[in-house]
Amino acid sequence: MFDHYPGWAQEFAQKYLSRTINQFILHGNVHDLVPLQRKEQSDFVRLKSFLSEEFFGARDYVIFYDRSSGIYFRDGESKKDFNRALSGRDSLLGTDCANKMPKDPVRVFSLLEQYFRVRIDDKKSIALIIDYANTIVPMNEAGASGSEDRTSMVYLSRWAHDPMFLAADFTTVLLTENLADLNKTLVQNPYTTDIKINIPDEQQRRQFIDFESSGEEFQAFSEVSEKVVVQQTAGLNFINLRSILSNARENKEKITHDRLSEAKKELIEAEAYGLLEFVETEYTLDDVAGHTKVKEHLRHAVQALKSGRQDVLPMGYLVCGPVGTGKTFLVTCFASEVGIPMVKLKNFRSQWQGVTEGNLEKILGILKAMSPVAVMIDEADAYLGDRDASGDSGVSSRVFSQIATFMSDTRNRGEIIWFLMTARPDLMPVDLKRQGRAEEHLALFPPHTKEERVELFNAMKKKTGLQLTEEYTPQVIEQGLKTFSGADMEAALTRAKFRAAAQDLDEVTPEILDLALNDFLPPTYPEEIELQTLSAVIECTSKELLPERYQEMDRGEILSKIEELKYRIG
Template sequence: MNSTSWPVWAQDMARKIQSKTTSQFILYNNVRDLMALENPKFPGQMDYVAVGDFLAGSVFKERNTVLFYDISKGVYFLDSSMQAEFFKTMQITQQDLMKLPSYALKAIEIYIRLSVEKKRSVAVIIDHAETVIPATLTSAMSLEDRKCLVMLRKWANDPSYIKNNISIVLITDTLNDLNNRLVRNTSTDKVEVAYPDESERIHYIRYFIDEEIREKAPRLFADYASVTPEQIAHTMAGLNRRQLKILLAYARENNKRIDFAYLVAMKKEIIEEECFGMLEIIEPRHDLNAVVGYDAIKSKLRNLAAAIKMGKFDAVPMGYLVSGPVGTGKTFIVLSFVGEIGIPCVKFLNFREQWQGVTEANLEKILNLLRAMWPIGVIIDEADAFLGDRDQQGDSGTSNRIFAQLASFMGDTSYRGKVIWFLITCRPDLLPIDMKRQGRAEEHISVFYPETSEEKELLFRSMTRRLNAKIDESIHLKDVFDIHQTVSGADMEALVTRAKLQQAIVGADTVTVEMLRSIFQDFIPTNDPESVELQNLAAVIECTSKSLLPQKYATMDRSEIRRKFDELLKRYNQ
């Protein structure tokens, strides 16, 4: 297997080793994937192996000794001859190496020193490195952890390692899982193992199909798939080869049919499991045709959808701030827009943990996954509470670091049109200016309650259809409701649901005018009028397009809007 066919990250490693610039590497991100490696017994035939085995058979193929270490298995070797040479040199047993990590690392260090004297090249691959040197404050580290940290830092800075072809590789899922003093060491090179792109996914799926034929599997791909390898690879963006293997093998062994429904369901299940419930995949069921009213907003979003479909990513805003009072359907509009584009969408869930470094590691994992899944929409609901700011105190700086991680990712213009952010909030004034500026949430869309009688009638009709309420088309909203009263989409949903309940209780075939009139007259909105107006004014102030504002706000002087907002805010905070 020629080195030019290796993944880019492996080629970079090989160049740095060959040029004698680095001896210690940290591999992170997609490190649990399978990598293509030529089978030494059958030249020209490719197999897929774990990252450590790939390194041993490619980058470190010419090393005299390749040894592995993790705290579960202790020290083990690429082959028996290497193992025999190690124990002959060291005069110790395998049982000795199963002791504390510091003991095993010290034994490896002595072996490296003896190998240098014999002019033997060595590669050491430490898997699950976060279990050897976990992320924690130095002052809180155990003596055992400190010994390991000092040893690895010494190895990274030892010039004799570079000179004598001694390489150390630490494998971990995220950099934030490892001790910061090691990660930030300038002598340690950080190597990101990327998720496979579409062409690499196609290559693996074809390998899986060929492997079925070689092994004479009872069911072949053609027997259980109604989609092509290319369609699977395109749909499963964000999955690695190991996950593709699970998806394909599960269908084959359990008499499942691989179609688009199966792919969507499995992708959702696999990614949500991989993210431990920190991310929810949302497959939009509607496009913008499902949104009633809001014609100016729909027009703006449809223009954007057209640009994305044409591949004009450089013309797409980095993100959107969607604000407006509670119950206006902000999230529904965003989901409908994502459905209009036809791309998947994810929603951030709670990824915060109480332990040092775990929250940052969780976010790093999520952001790495987003990069692999593009194009994708990312929803952060209640963004003002979720994001926090740079000045939060009381959690040892975790919130500040999280804010910085998110802000950096959201502002990276290489993801323009690929990762589209939607920050949804009813209080945009509480969002840090860093997140609202151009280059992050560039377009600010504001959503308001329906104002005209026509808009309210449309909302009523839409909600009765969506909830499948049996209400006669001859009944109009003005027959049962004061048309001048403020009503939100959430209010209307609650009212129509009450009408359906009343119909079920009395056993009527349809909802009558009398039922509706009684329910509407009995209803008391839960929203405080001053709170709603405060949210309205906050949305008006943040809106970046005058065409999206109701007439009464579009013609109002901006200084007057600010004065009213400040006055309401002062009363609200008392």
């Protein structure tokens, strides 16, 4: 009966037909088009049009409400009927609501309830669709809710369990992007159920492209095959996809790999309120100096992904090591080599009640839709918080719980790969580091052998664009007279370029390079660096990935040393 409906609408219909619930929350991709299969042809309509004309097409009255537009109707007859009822009410009470229709939820709900009760007595069927429901009953702690919010909650709760409304053909539908933006009392009400509308999957995107353009027309404005466009637009909704197709068709700008990638990046960042940032680089793992075994391990992951063996990949990686060892650069280069998009989570926390959880819900939904994707979280020990965080009305603990639950969903194995980076893995909660979440723990260390030091020097010379007057490797590097991390080396070589520029030279002489390297004094925090180093050693989950000097160290002694360093650092 509902086979031509998308999955969420079929679920909606089944729950509605159970006749036990009359209040529904639709959340997720609510401002997109709805796909319909009609007589072997696809059609795509706006959600509110689908609800009013298709899903509730047989209802006598379909009424819409949002704070901006106030009350509006599916058709003119419904509007006339409501205005007649309102005029009669005005005559009795001496009000003028028919001419000055209120828009605030309390007065609107009062008018609607009176109208509903009269029409239900007349055996009429009614559907009320409330858009932007999060502005009517927003997420607030009970004590922080205003009187208007609480009154709106009372009306909605009463309509959900009032025997008269339950017995009638009456339905309330609330629309919101993020379930976390709604008052928890309403969401958890046993008389209310929520249904998520997901971002379109691959099959739906293919149907939409076929709907928007014929095969010949598509080939005329796209240099990329339809199959590739379908694959590369994961994470976009139908309206985003229409924007790409319309731009190519109307502006005569053919779809190319580069334009498609750029358009997807811009659209997804906009959909995520700017809280997701795409990480892009021209470098690969070949440009990473040292860390030979770690790079080999990551290349095995690249091979598994490209071979379609997502089942053998870890849910996520914890990348740790002292500051300056190139954790972020390594992960960025991995993303470049593996050929899947990598995004970085920006600060989604807000000072406003409920907004943080709503932002995170939106981000996680987009990540799920655009898989396969890699997610980078820098300074993860500070960024993610923990389950026991306090002092912010429980926001941090709820955020931690949302992320931890999402990370442990095994359906995402090989589809969403997490990279948590930190110099202090000991500060991260065990919940995130355990198997089933960030399963592989990789440790990075500064170079110690001559080969590693020279490789780091050459890599940083390339990265900084250092031009030497002749081929030259400084003795301070070859003999290890100083310890340079990747960040230290980059800073020292940049100083050498600065010294050459001060002498009006385009290239750096060996003498200037030696002078800059010998003069460079990196900020030294020996105890902090030692603590970070030993924490990385103890955290690494693979013995063979550790440098030889750390493989046979007694773990009990390392733990004792870590505790001693923590005490001394304070």
